Amino acid sequence: MNAEKHVFSMLVDNQPGVLSRVVGLFSGRGYNIDSLCVAETIDPLVSRITLVTRGAPALTEQIEKQLNKLVNVIKIRDLSGPDAIRREMALIYVLTPPEQRAEILRIVEIFRCKVVDVGQEHYTIEVTGDEGKIEALVKLLRPFGIKKIARTGTIALLREPN
């Protein structure tokens, strides 16, 4: 089975219960949600849900159809292809032994991250990029000791006007 990642972007009515129905559609069928973001758009009546799932093409096609059938889902788009911009943000709390701070700051610079908080024994680093970039950074920082991490999951927009 070809379990590719798929990114779905949905515009939905900003009403209580809508997110629950979208998420319930996945859990009810045992589909996995890798990541999900939901937040308001500039229209306060509309929210955007970006959802990353994995599955064979036939399965994700089926998911898209079922999402389309849900009341309160205004529009849905598969933004998995090269015609979309996908970005993620993470906050990474990494331990900083004094003798390793210079090396950590070099990594921060190369990855164009920001140190958003400094403690006696840690930095909190903000990074944005595609999933691959964040995975690469995590891999490099891991030996120093990542104490905690918060990731947003992917958001996406189509490159050209529809």
Place this chain on the structure above:
Amino acid sequence: MNAEKHVFSMLVDNQPGVLSRVVGLFSGRGYNIDSLCVAETIDPLVSRITLVTRGAPALTEQIEKQLNKLVNVIKIRDLSGPDAIRREMALIYVLTPPEQRAEILRIVEIFRCKVVDVGQEHYTIEVTGDEGKIEALVKLLRPFGIKKIARTGTIALLREPN
């Protein structure tokens, strides 16, 4: 009623159905979810959910208690206070009439955003910051024509080691 924003950060088992139970707890009681992010941590068995809701302090206390009771919720923290770092990311697709590009780029520079995609008639801008910063940028860009926006919603980490 004092409807303050509250940010809850949860570590949960990375299993199908967990997100559905968390979201269901809100919709079942008519509580609103302003934004929500869920993604993996560095432990593949554990995901982090960051959820923003609004309500009187008594209500949010009650929500926290109920979330704590859910199976598969490992840990929950209220990260609404000054002891937490909160960040959000947005992708903003803004129309760029030729005579206004210079002004838009000035705003991009002042807000330390990145232009991540350029078309003949638009920029897609990536911005990170607290909610206030993103709202301020949206307000400034709106007159040029924001065609679409994708926001991650808030993620948060505690500043100091627990």
